[in-house]
Amino acid sequence: MPTSSESVSKLYGIISQHENSRLAGHPMEREITLRAIRKGLAATSPKRIADVGGGPGKLAFALADEGHKVDLIDLSPNLIQLGQAEQDKRKAAGNKPLLESIAVGNAMDKSALQDESYDAVLLLGPLYHLMEESERAQAVTHALNLAKPQDGLIFVAFISIAAHLRDIAMRNPGKILEFEGFYAKYLTDGRYEKFDSRIGTAVQSFHTRPVDIRSFFARNFSDSLDFIELRSTEGILGGGLDTTLAKSSDELVQAWASLLFDKYSTNEEHLGCADHLLAVLRRR
Template sequence: MPTVIESVSKLYGRISQLESQRLADHPMEREITLRAIRKGLSSASASGTGPKRIADIGGGPGKIAFALADEGHDVDLIDLTPELIRLAQTEQDQRRAAGNRPLLRSIAVGNALDKSALPEGAYDAVLLLGPLYHLLEESERATAVSHALELARPDGGLVFVAFVTIDAHLRDVAMRNPGKIVELKEFYSKYLIDGRYEKFEPGQEKPTVQSFHTRPDDVRAFFAKHFADSLQLVPSTSPILFSWWSCGQPRES
């Protein structure tokens, strides 16, 4: 079944405070992600050495967006979940009141699958660090990346994407509740094949959790299939995410 966008939004609405605290509780993920972004922004394909214009799509409460703003970049933030956007706006308001902290250029509710109000071809970098592992259908993931490419500068703009790996999820389950894999043997047998992690509450037709997990080779195959003519891929890994940054136009390896 296609992604139930409403369910994803409701999930993060329920856990908005936890999501806001997550990168503070897991600073390694935050710092590895920022390091990968900095590496891309300093590459030869990025425009100049000064501040960059960045779109953070699905950036939640803006922890990465605000960190990039603190480094001098001009950042627009959108996210699917109104509760997370309200948290980002609260931090924006606090920064504005303090008068000495960089602000985001804009903050708004938005969907990676829809044509956003952000200007096409205007961004040195577009971040898709959250949406792709909540989109169950390959066609949906391809649409999200295509939209990001339309926002990136056509002469070498960067698109940063992140996926959750199947191995990362299984490690997490093994640490927290190893018996779960045996108890849900049928579920995990299917999960190992298609990477779909869906949870339904008793009596509910719509899922409460929808997530897509994958493997590095499958990520390469996805980009080779859909974007071989428009992207140059450079991998960056962490224990939690398999992240890539990619150029708006191909270049020599």
């Protein structure tokens, strides 16, 4: 079944407050993602960044605070409202950088953003919910068109199949027997399509593996994108293990982020420890 944009938008409308605070509780996902973007940009001057599907803009504002010019779009009006509220708060205070623009937009549609003008394009959420490979390829193609020719970077995040298995092992391990047929298929194709009674709406989510991420880009973009790296955004602390650091000092958070980024986020044997996998690519 193709993706229902309406269902995805409804889902994030329901969980918008959770999504607004989620990265505060997962400091390694936040910090390793930011470090990967910094490494790719190697910025000595402000860069133009398009954050496509960036939710309430937590990473967009963090990058703006570092001096970059960031445009934010997201499918969910509720998340964009939260981003606009932060923008308005900053504008009133007058002491923090603002985003260049904030708007509702779909990663699968050609946006109002200017083609071939961005040093980096972030797709750090849309592919979590695009069920068909053709849809995922379409979203990456639109990001490719936004990136500067020859050196524009694209950062694409995926959810690991192992992440969901860890989650049910901790919350409700009996699910693999209760829904044996569902999980047999899920382990084959990574499609999670179920009604979630906890939040009262249908969920469409796509999960994958490192080898399949590389194959996806090789099949669809071998002539237009160079694959730079695949990185775990939690290092070895997937499954919520980084939440214990959420109330730690910034010094301690950064020490752990440095350790995990340098030692445990790109080695093949550690990628399975991640909840989220970040592919970094460069436009040819």
